[in-house]
Amino acid sequence: MRLPERVWLLTGRPGVGKTTCLRRVMERLALPAGGFFTEEIREREQRVGFALVTLRGERAILAHVRRPGVPRVGKYGVDVEVLDRVGVPAIHDAVRQRALVVIDEIGRMEMTSATFRQAVEAALASGVPVLGTILRPAHPWADAIKRHAAVRLIEVTPANRETVPEQLADLVARQAAAR
Numbered sequence: 001m002r003l004p005e006r007v008w009l010l011t012g013r014p015g016v017g018k019t020t021c022l023r024r025v026m027e028r029l030a031l032p033a034g035g036f037f038t039e040e041i042r043e044r045e046q047r048v049g050f051a052l053v054t055l056r057g058e059r060a061i062l063a064h065v066r067r068p069g070v071p072r073v074g075k076y077g078v079d080v081e082v083l084d085r086v087g088v089p090a091i092h093d094a095v096r097q098r099a100l101v102v103i104d105e106i107g108r109m110e111m112t113s114a115t116f117r118q119a120v121e122a123a124l125a126s127g128v129p130v131l132g133t134i135l136r137p138a139h140p141w142a143d144a145i146k147r148h149a150a151v152r153l154i155e156v157t158p159a160n161r162e163t164v165p166e167q168l169a170d171l172v173a174r175q176a177a178a179r
Helices: 018-028 080-096 114-126 140-146 164-178
Strands: 007-011 033-043 046-054 059-064 076-078 100-106 130-134 151-155
Touching: 007 018, 007 140, 007 164, 018 033, 018 100, 018 130, 018 164, 033 059, 033 080, 046 080, 059 080, 080 100, 080 114, 100 114, 114 140, 130 140, 140 151, 151 164
Parallel strands: 007 130, 007 151, 033 100, 100 130
Antiparallel strands: 033 046, 046 059, 059 076
C-alpha cells in the first residue's frame, strides 16, 4: 500500500544544484520548518569543508580537510559529534513540533553517524512532511530510504533545476494544506 506523498528527496549528481533547489523551495513556502542545510566552506576559491547550519541559525563545522582522524569521506575529516549535537536535535525538534523537516543532506558524511540515521528513520516514521536531499549513488541504507513508501525521489538535472523549486513548493504547500 502506498502512503500519501509527504517526503520529497532531491537527488542528482554532485554540484547539480540540489541544495540550491532546496533553498529556493523553502523561500517559497510559508510553513513552520526545522532541520538543517549544509554549506560549503571555501578558502581562496577552494572547497575545504562543509558547515551544518540549522534553520534556527546555529552553525558548526561538519567536515574539513584539516580535521584529523576518522571518519573520513574523501579528503574530509567528519566531525560526527557536531552532527549528533546540532543536526540531529534540529531534526527531532521539527518532528516534535510537527513542522516540515528539512534535511540537507542524507549523504556519505552524514551517514557516518548512527544517531543521524536513526533520526532520519524517525522522521520518516513520524508522519510529518520531510524535504531533503539524498546522495544518488547506490548505498544500502540510503537506497532503503529512497524506497520508503512515503518518499518521492526527484532527480535534479541541469535541464530541470530552474523549474523544480516552484513545482516542488507547490506540491509541498498543497500537501500541507490537506493535512
